[in-house]
Amino acid sequence: xxxxxxxxxxxxxxxxxxxSVGQREPGGAVSAxxxxxxxRVFKALGDPTRVRLLSLIGASEGGEACICDLIxxxxxxxxxxxxxxxxxxxxxxxxxxQRGKWAxxxxxxxxxxxxxxxxxxx
Amino acid sequence: xxxxxxxxxxxxxxxxxxxSVGQREPGGAVSAxxxxxxxRVFKALGDPTRVRLLSLIGASEGGEACICDLIxxxxxxxxxxxxxxxxxxxxxxxxxxQRGKWAxxxxxxxxxxxxxxxxxxx
DNA sequence: TTCATGCATAGAAAAACCTCTATGCGTACC
DNA sequence: GGTACGCATAGAGGTTTTTCTATGCATGAA
Numbered sequence: 681x682x683x684x685x686x687x688x689x690x691x692x693x694x695x696x697x698x699x700s701v702g703q704r705e706p707g708g709a710v711s712a713x714x715x716x717x718x719x720r721v722f723k724a725l726g727d728p729t730r731v732r733l734l735s736l737i738g739a740s741e742g743g744e745a746c747i748c749d750l751i752x753x754x755x756x757x758x759x760x761x762x763x764x765x766x767x768x769x770x771x772x773x774x775x776x777x778q779r780g781k782w783a784x785x786x787x788x789x790x791x792x793x794x795x796x797x798x799x800x801x802x
Numbered sequence: 803x804x805x806x807x808x809x810x811x812x813x814x815x816x817x818x819x820x821x822s823v824g825q826r827e828p829g830g831a832v833s834a835x836x837x838x839x840x841x842r843v844f845k846a847l848g849d850p851t852r853v854r855l856l857s858l859i860g861a862s863e864g865g866e867a868c869i870c871d872l873i874x875x876x877x878x879x880x881x882x883x884x885x886x887x888x889x890x891x892x893x894x895x896x897x898x899x900q901r902g903k904w905a906x907x908x909x910x911x912x913x914x915x916x917x918x919x920x921x922x923x924x
Numbered sequence: 925t926t927c928a929t930g931c932a933t934a935g936a937a938a939a940a941c942c943t944c945t946a947t948g949c950g951t952a953c954c
Numbered sequence: 955g956g957t958a959c960g961c962a963t964a965g966a967g968g969t970t971t972t973t974c975t976a977t978g979c980a981t982g983a984a
Binding site: 705707708709710712715716718719720722723724725726727728729730731732735736738739740753792793796799 | 827842845847854
Protein backbone atom coordinates (compact mmCIF):
# COMPACT_ATOMS: atom_id res chain seq x y z
CA UNK A 681 0.00 0.00 0.00
CA UNK A 682 2.33 2.64 -1.28
CA UNK A 683 -0.09 4.72 -3.29
CA UNK A 684 -0.31 7.23 -0.49
CA UNK A 685 3.43 7.60 -0.27
CA UNK A 686 4.03 7.97 -3.98
CA UNK A 687 1.72 10.93 -4.24
CA UNK A 688 3.21 13.28 -1.73
CA UNK A 689 3.84 15.60 -4.71
CA UNK A 690 2.80 19.22 -4.35
CA UNK A 691 -0.38 18.84 -6.42
CA UNK A 692 -2.01 22.25 -5.96
CA UNK A 693 -0.43 25.17 -7.81
CA UNK A 694 2.42 26.25 -5.60
CA UNK A 695 3.09 29.51 -7.33
CA UNK A 696 0.95 32.07 -9.08
CA UNK A 697 1.54 31.32 -12.75
CA UNK A 698 1.97 34.01 -15.33
CA UNK A 699 -1.71 33.82 -16.27
CA SER A 700 -2.88 33.57 -12.69
CA VAL A 701 -0.75 36.03 -10.83
CA GLY A 702 -3.32 36.78 -8.19
CA GLN A 703 -4.44 40.18 -7.09
CA ARG A 704 -1.52 42.50 -7.45
CA GLU A 705 -1.65 45.37 -5.02
CA PRO A 706 -2.78 48.74 -6.39
CA GLY A 707 0.83 49.74 -7.05
CA GLY A 708 1.62 46.50 -8.90
CA ALA A 709 3.29 44.63 -6.06
CA VAL A 710 2.45 40.99 -5.30
CA SER A 711 -0.43 40.30 -2.94
CA ALA A 712 0.10 39.07 0.58
CA UNK A 713 -1.19 35.64 -0.42
CA UNK A 714 1.15 35.36 -3.38
CA UNK A 715 4.04 36.55 -1.25
CA UNK A 716 3.38 33.71 1.13
CA UNK A 717 3.42 31.14 -1.68
CA UNK A 718 6.63 32.53 -3.12
CA UNK A 719 8.32 32.72 0.26
CA ARG A 720 7.49 29.08 0.91
CA VAL A 721 9.58 28.06 -2.08
CA PHE A 722 12.51 30.25 -1.16
CA LYS A 723 12.40 29.23 2.47
CA ALA A 724 13.01 25.67 1.35
CA LEU A 725 16.18 26.91 -0.32
CA GLY A 726 17.22 28.96 2.68
CA ASP A 727 19.05 26.18 4.45
CA PRO A 728 22.59 25.06 3.56
CA THR A 729 21.76 21.41 3.95
CA ARG A 730 18.86 21.59 1.52
CA VAL A 731 20.97 23.48 -0.99
CA ARG A 732 23.51 20.71 -0.81
CA LEU A 733 20.86 18.02 -1.12
CA LEU A 734 19.44 19.70 -4.20
CA SER A 735 22.88 20.01 -5.70
CA LEU A 736 23.79 16.43 -4.85
CA ILE A 737 20.66 15.08 -6.50
CA GLY A 738 21.23 17.16 -9.60
CA ALA A 739 24.80 15.93 -9.83
CA SER A 740 23.82 12.29 -9.36
CA GLU A 741 23.71 9.55 -11.92
CA GLY A 742 20.52 9.99 -13.93
CA GLY A 743 19.63 13.14 -12.01
CA GLU A 744 18.07 11.22 -9.17
CA ALA A 745 19.08 9.88 -5.78
CA CYS A 746 17.60 8.07 -2.81
CA ILE A 747 17.92 8.99 0.85
CA CYS A 748 20.65 6.45 1.51
CA ASP A 749 22.83 8.11 -1.16
CA LEU A 750 22.52 11.47 0.54
CA ILE A 751 23.11 10.66 4.19
CA UNK A 752 26.86 10.30 4.06
CA UNK A 753 27.63 13.35 1.86
CA UNK A 754 25.73 15.78 4.11
CA UNK A 755 26.82 14.09 7.34
CA UNK A 756 23.43 14.05 9.04
CA UNK A 757 21.19 11.27 10.32
CA UNK A 758 18.67 9.52 8.11
CA UNK A 759 15.57 11.03 9.78
CA UNK A 760 17.03 14.50 9.36
CA UNK A 761 17.71 13.95 5.68
CA UNK A 762 14.21 12.56 5.24
CA UNK A 763 12.81 15.64 6.91
CA UNK A 764 14.68 18.00 4.60
CA UNK A 765 13.61 16.04 1.55
CA UNK A 766 10.01 16.29 2.66
CA UNK A 767 10.29 20.07 2.79
CA UNK A 768 11.84 20.17 -0.68
CA UNK A 769 9.03 18.03 -2.07
CA UNK A 770 6.37 20.17 -0.42
CA UNK A 771 7.99 23.25 -1.91
CA UNK A 772 7.75 21.68 -5.35
CA UNK A 773 11.51 21.78 -5.86
CA UNK A 774 11.88 18.01 -6.00
CA UNK A 775 9.77 15.01 -6.99
CA UNK A 776 9.57 11.74 -5.10
CA UNK A 777 9.06 8.32 -6.61
CA GLN A 778 8.96 5.08 -4.71
CA ARG A 779 10.67 2.11 -6.36
CA GLY A 780 10.75 -0.99 -4.22
CA LYS A 781 12.40 -0.20 -0.93
CA TRP A 782 13.90 3.02 -2.23
CA ALA A 783 12.50 6.49 -2.67
CA UNK A 784 14.05 8.30 -5.61
CA UNK A 785 14.16 12.08 -5.69
CA UNK A 786 14.70 14.28 -8.73
CA UNK A 787 15.08 18.04 -9.10
CA UNK A 788 12.29 20.07 -10.68
CA UNK A 789 14.43 22.24 -12.90
CA UNK A 790 12.23 25.26 -13.41
CA UNK A 791 10.68 25.62 -9.98
CA UNK A 792 13.27 28.05 -8.68
CA UNK A 793 13.26 30.28 -11.72
CA UNK A 794 9.47 30.34 -11.68
CA UNK A 795 9.44 31.72 -8.18
CA UNK A 796 12.10 34.27 -9.00
CA UNK A 797 10.29 35.54 -12.06
CA UNK A 798 7.15 36.24 -10.10
CA UNK A 799 9.06 38.79 -8.06
CA UNK A 800 11.05 40.15 -11.00
CA UNK A 801 8.58 40.21 -13.90
CA UNK A 802 11.09 42.26 -15.83
CA UNK B 803 28.50 61.34 10.14
CA UNK B 804 26.59 59.10 7.82
CA UNK B 805 29.44 57.48 5.99
CA UNK B 806 29.17 54.43 8.12
CA UNK B 807 25.49 54.10 7.50
CA UNK B 808 25.68 54.56 3.76
CA UNK B 809 28.09 51.68 3.35
CA UNK B 810 26.17 48.85 4.91
CA UNK B 811 26.33 47.25 1.46
CA UNK B 812 27.35 43.62 1.26
CA UNK B 813 30.94 44.27 0.17
CA UNK B 814 32.44 40.78 0.18
CA UNK B 815 31.40 38.44 -2.61
CA UNK B 816 28.12 36.98 -1.43
CA UNK B 817 27.96 34.23 -3.96
CA UNK B 818 30.49 32.05 -5.69
CA UNK B 819 30.72 33.62 -9.14
CA UNK B 820 30.89 31.56 -12.29
CA UNK B 821 34.68 31.86 -12.36
CA SER B 822 35.07 31.26 -8.67
CA VAL B 823 32.65 28.49 -7.91
CA GLY B 824 34.63 27.05 -5.04
CA GLN B 825 35.51 23.45 -4.55
CA ARG B 826 32.78 21.36 -6.02
CA GLU B 827 32.43 18.05 -4.30
CA PRO B 828 33.88 15.02 -6.07
CA GLY B 829 30.52 14.32 -7.71
CA GLY B 830 30.10 17.90 -8.93
CA ALA B 831 27.83 19.19 -6.19
CA VAL B 832 28.43 22.54 -4.50
CA SER B 833 30.71 22.58 -1.48
CA ALA B 834 29.42 23.04 2.04
CA UNK B 835 30.83 26.56 2.12
CA UNK B 836 29.18 27.56 -1.15
CA UNK B 837 25.93 26.02 -0.01
CA UNK B 838 26.02 28.26 3.05
CA UNK B 839 26.55 31.37 0.95
CA UNK B 840 23.75 30.43 -1.42
CA UNK B 841 21.35 29.58 1.38
CA ARG B 842 22.02 32.94 3.01
CA VAL B 843 20.61 34.71 -0.03
CA PHE B 844 17.56 32.48 -0.32
CA LYS B 845 16.86 32.68 3.38
CA ALA B 846 16.40 36.39 2.96
CA LEU B 847 13.72 35.63 0.37
CA GLY B 848 12.10 33.00 2.55
CA ASP B 849 9.81 35.33 4.43
CA PRO B 850 6.50 36.65 3.05
CA THR B 851 7.11 40.12 4.43
CA ARG B 852 10.46 40.44 2.70
CA VAL B 853 9.02 39.17 -0.56
CA ARG B 854 6.40 41.89 -0.34
CA LEU B 855 8.97 44.54 0.54
CA LEU B 856 11.07 43.56 -2.43
CA SER B 857 8.05 43.64 -4.70
CA LEU B 858 6.87 46.97 -3.30
CA ILE B 859 10.23 48.59 -3.88
CA GLY B 860 10.42 47.26 -7.40
CA ALA B 861 6.94 48.57 -8.14
CA SER B 862 7.69 52.00 -6.68
CA GLU B 863 8.26 55.25 -8.51
CA GLY B 864 11.82 55.18 -9.79
CA GLY B 865 12.37 51.68 -8.48
CA GLU B 866 13.21 52.91 -5.01
CA ALA B 867 11.44 53.48 -1.71
CA CYS B 868 12.17 54.55 1.85
CA ILE B 869 11.10 52.84 5.05
CA CYS B 870 8.22 55.24 5.62
CA ASP B 871 6.74 54.25 2.26
CA LEU B 872 6.78 50.58 3.18
CA ILE B 873 5.36 50.57 6.71
CA UNK B 874 1.72 51.03 5.81
CA UNK B 875 1.57 48.56 2.88
CA UNK B 876 2.99 45.67 4.90
CA UNK B 877 1.17 46.61 8.10
CA UNK B 878 4.09 46.21 10.49
CA UNK B 879 5.90 48.60 12.81
CA UNK B 880 8.79 50.76 11.66
CA UNK B 881 11.48 48.86 13.60
CA UNK B 882 10.28 45.62 12.13
CA UNK B 883 10.40 46.97 8.59
CA UNK B 884 13.88 48.36 9.25
CA UNK B 885 14.98 44.97 10.47
CA UNK B 886 13.73 43.21 7.35
CA UNK B 887 15.39 45.77 5.12
CA UNK B 888 18.66 45.23 6.91
CA UNK B 889 18.49 41.53 6.16
CA UNK B 890 17.74 42.21 2.49
CA UNK B 891 20.71 44.56 2.24
CA UNK B 892 23.01 42.08 3.95
CA UNK B 893 21.88 39.42 1.49
CA UNK B 894 22.82 41.71 -1.39
CA UNK B 895 19.27 41.78 -2.71
CA UNK B 896 18.80 45.48 -2.11
CA UNK B 897 20.96 48.59 -1.95
CA UNK B 898 20.65 51.34 0.62
CA UNK B 899 21.37 55.01 0.03
CA GLN B 900 20.97 57.74 2.60
CA ARG B 901 19.58 61.03 1.28
CA GLY B 902 18.95 63.59 3.99
CA LYS B 903 16.66 62.11 6.60
CA TRP B 904 15.54 59.32 4.32
CA ALA B 905 17.09 55.98 3.44
CA UNK B 906 16.27 54.88 -0.09
CA UNK B 907 16.30 51.23 -1.03
CA UNK B 908 16.50 49.77 -4.52
CA UNK B 909 16.34 46.19 -5.79
CA UNK B 910 19.48 44.53 -7.13
CA UNK B 911 17.91 42.93 -10.16
CA UNK B 912 20.32 40.09 -10.86
CA UNK B 913 21.08 38.94 -7.33
CA UNK B 914 18.32 36.38 -7.18
CA UNK B 915 19.03 34.87 -10.58
CA UNK B 916 22.72 34.69 -9.74
CA UNK B 917 22.00 32.57 -6.70
CA UNK B 918 19.63 30.35 -8.65
CA UNK B 919 22.12 29.74 -11.42
CA UNK B 920 24.77 28.53 -9.01
CA UNK B 921 22.52 25.64 -8.07
CA UNK B 922 21.24 25.03 -11.61
CA UNK B 923 24.28 25.54 -13.84
CA UNK B 924 22.26 24.08 -16.68
C1' DT C 925 18.74 76.02 20.43
C1' DT C 926 14.61 73.48 20.35
C1' DC C 927 11.47 70.48 18.26
C1' DA C 928 9.68 67.07 14.94
C1' DT C 929 10.68 63.50 11.76
C1' DG C 930 13.03 59.30 9.77
C1' DC C 931 15.55 55.52 10.92
C1' DA C 932 18.49 52.24 13.73
C1' DT C 933 19.48 49.56 17.83
C1' DA C 934 18.46 47.00 22.25
C1' DG C 935 15.98 43.76 24.68
C1' DA C 936 12.18 40.47 25.39
C1' DA C 937 8.45 37.11 24.34
C1' DA C 938 6.41 33.82 21.32
C1' DA C 939 6.79 31.00 17.38
C1' DA C 940 9.33 28.36 14.12
C1' DC C 941 13.26 25.64 12.92
C1' DC C 942 17.07 22.09 12.93
C1' DT C 943 18.69 18.03 14.71
C1' DC C 944 18.73 14.21 17.43
C1' DT C 945 16.93 9.40 19.44
C1' DA C 946 13.31 6.10 19.45
C1' DT C 947 10.14 3.70 16.95
C1' DG C 948 6.90 1.97 13.33
C1' DC C 949 5.79 0.38 8.66
C1' DG C 950 6.65 -1.72 4.10
C1' DT C 951 9.76 -4.33 1.01
C1' DA C 952 12.89 -7.95 -0.19
C1' DC C 953 15.53 -11.96 0.69
C1' DC C 954 16.65 -16.13 3.55
C1' DG D 955 7.67 -17.01 8.91
C1' DG D 956 11.77 -14.35 10.30
C1' DT D 957 15.27 -11.01 9.49
C1' DA D 958 17.58 -7.10 7.44
C1' DC D 959 17.14 -2.90 5.10
C1' DG D 960 15.14 1.74 3.55
C1' DC D 961 12.40 5.28 4.87
C1' DA D 962 8.82 7.98 7.58
C1' DT D 963 6.88 9.73 11.85
C1' DA D 964 6.84 11.24 16.85
C1' DG D 965 8.66 13.79 20.39
C1' DA D 966 12.22 16.59 22.69
C1' DG D 967 16.07 19.98 23.26
C1' DG D 968 18.47 23.90 21.83
C1' DT D 969 18.91 27.55 18.65
C1' DT D 970 17.14 30.99 15.48
C1' DT D 971 13.56 34.06 13.79
C1' DT D 972 9.79 37.34 13.93
C1' DT D 973 7.67 40.89 16.07
C1' DC D 974 6.90 44.07 19.48
C1' DT D 975 8.02 48.30 22.86
C1' DA D 976 11.39 51.50 24.38
C1' DT D 977 14.98 54.33 23.28
C1' DG D 978 18.82 56.83 20.91
C1' DC D 979 20.95 59.37 17.08
C1' DA D 980 20.95 62.36 12.91
C1' DT D 981 18.71 65.66 9.88
C1' DG D 982 16.06 69.71 8.83
C1' DA D 983 12.94 73.36 10.10
C1' DA D 984 11.31 76.91 13.42
